[in-house]
Amino acid sequence: MQVSVETTEGLERRMTVNVDEERIASAVDDRLKNMTHTVKLKGFRKGKVPFKVVKQQYGKQVREEVVGEVLQSTFYEAVSQQQLQPAGTPNFDDLKHEAGEGLSYTATFEIYPAIELAPLAEQTVEKPVTEIGEADIDRMIETIRKQNMDWQTVDREAKEGDRVNLDFKGMIDGEVFEGGSGQGMQVELGSGRMIPGFEDGLLGARAGEDRTLEVTFPENYHAAEMAGKPAVFETHINSIEEPVLPEVDAEFAKKLGVESGDLSEMRNEIRDNMQRELDTRLRTRLKEAVMDTLLAANPIEAPKSLIENEERTLLQQMLQNLASQGMQQQDLSGINPEMFREQAQKRVTLGLIMSEIVKANDLKVSPEAVKARVEEIAAPYEHPEEVVKWYQSDRQRMSEVESLVFEDQVVDWVLDQARVIEKPVSFDEIMTSENAQ
Template sequence: MQVSIETTTGLERRMTVGIPAEQVETEVTKRLQQATKTVRLNGFRKGKVPLKVVKQRFGAGVRQEVLGEFMSRSFYDAVQQEDVKPAGQPAIEPKEMAEGKDVEFVATFEVYPEITLSDTSAFEVEKLNAEVQDADVENMIEVLRKQQASWSEVERAAANDDQVNIDFTGTKDGEEFDGGKAEGQDLVLGSGSMIPGFEDGIVGMKAGEEKVLSLTFPEDYQAEELKGAAVEFTVKVNSVSEQVLPELNAEFFSKYGVEGEDETQFRAEVRKNMERELKNASKTKLKNQVMDKLIEAHEVDLPKALVAGEVEALRNQMMQQFGGAQPNLDLKSLLPDEMFTEQAERRVALGLIVGEVVKAGEIKVDADRVRETVEEMASTYQDPEEVISYYYSNQQLLASVESVVLEDQVVDYILAGAKVTETDSTYDEVIKPAEQAQ
């Protein structure tokens, strides 16, 4: 086998592979001879069909099959011989396929980039320390009560946190616009679900009252024709209802998986869940800081094939969240690549960098930590042992946990040498998403 390889641009490689004709023809002949023993053709007994006849009838198909197998096998033999690591599948272009001549094909592919790790001991990260306080538990219970609240109609002016039932019509330059009209719509005042000023304008109105609100759409509004537009909404209030919170009783407790009327047990369960949430949030924020530092400290050439694969995975993941793809749906038009490119590039870059850290630090997946992680995930289910068994019987699921644990070990490895500042914080601050904390 003859191999030559050249760099075209960046990570792309162009490899030309030659396979001696004798090897191909020998394999083709061997398969045709085997076929003479099994094929059935009119006028011949089974096993008595001449090789010449079999070759006339099946030679082209057998040869095509052999060529495909030889090119695939030769490609992977060639990359091992040349010590290159392809990223993604190659594009194969046949050059010489004629019978009796040496086979030649060109494989174009990308390789994984070489990454030189930066000095991670210069990383500076902040670890937030917090504990769940009694007041935090009280606040959480109020949140849970509001989730199960009912509404009771009242004869008074609407206030924030009330629910109003309204009819409204929006106009721009005196003309109604698409999506600006509704009848009998429920709206919780203060929820921020309408454009700025809309909900504030309803505060103080009573059932049966009508009012015109002069408002301006935000500059970043999704509808192009309404961005920054001055509009008027004619709003009529049909009813005003106030929130009625449920009692702390057995019926309420059961909705959150606690049976019986023991309020102390319910509060203990709420606290336990909050402590688990706090631990995970603190760990995630620390991990995200480390990952951000890794991205900032390394410039990585990204193989297009890996980014494209990650884009496709993210697109499919989003479709699953919306109930799966529908037949005849053009996903690329509905969810174009641009929606996922930035996230895909980050994930690919991190994967490559983390992989290099794993190699440099000779980090192996800790089986005990994998078990602890699975057990912690299973603890939120009714039958934890059944969940644990399911994870350990499903190699794909277990591999996903191992991948997360390995990332956690990489974070620990980096933190061991980084500058970590510990800061006292609160439950609310720690669990707040990073973008809201800024």
């Protein structure tokens, strides 16, 4: 077998392979000889068909099969001989395999980049640190109160923060548009959930009143046929309600699962829950800082084929998420995977760097570490033991946890190598930034 390789561009290689006819012919003859013992042909007893007849009948078909198999096997022999590591699937062309002339082809593929890890001693990683104060707990309690608030009917003009129940009919150019009418719709004034001007137009309204609202649909409105168009909504106000926050008392504590109703115990449980969430987000922020450091210290070229595969994976994940939220298939068509190019390139590049770190430092994941991580993930749930069983019952889910543990080990390794500077941040800053992301 003769092999030659040329570099075409970047990580792309074009390899030409020539296989002697003897290898093809020998494999074809061996297979045909085996067939003489099993093949059935009219006029011959089973196992008594002459080799010449079998070759005449099946020779072309068998050669095609052998060529396909030799193509695959010689490709991997050739890349091993040339000490190349293909990334992605090769493209075969210039295939020639006429009888008596052997086999020749070219394979175009990308290879994994050679990575020489940069020293990290001069690299700086900012580690966010914070503590939960009493004021943070107070704000969390207020958030929980709002999540558990009730509504009570009032006999006054509607103001911001109120909830208005109304019937409506929307028209564009004097015609009611599809989906433009309804009854008993709840609108929370000041929430910003309606199109601009709709909520403001209900301020000052009273129950039983009819109001006409003149608004304009945003230019980027999801229904293209209405985007940017002026519309008129005729509304009838059924009722106005104001929010009523629950008192912070024993009943409130019991509703949050504190059976004793003790407010100090409630605050301690809230603090514990906040601390778990904070620890997770601090770890995520620190991991992001470590990954950014690795990318900056190790600028490498990632194979395009791997990036494109990652783009398709990210697109598929997004489509599944949107479909689970009720989006119709026709609304999801035409999305270009290239919109994930930057994210995909970052993920592939980090994957290559982290793999090199794992290999160079012989990092291994222990079963104990995986078990501990599963238990950590399950801890916030009402029945953590069921969550642990759910993970342990599926190999794919456990593999995902193993990947997380590997990432943690890489993060720890980087933190041991680099200079770590603690950066004080507030609890709200951590929570708000993470929610925004």
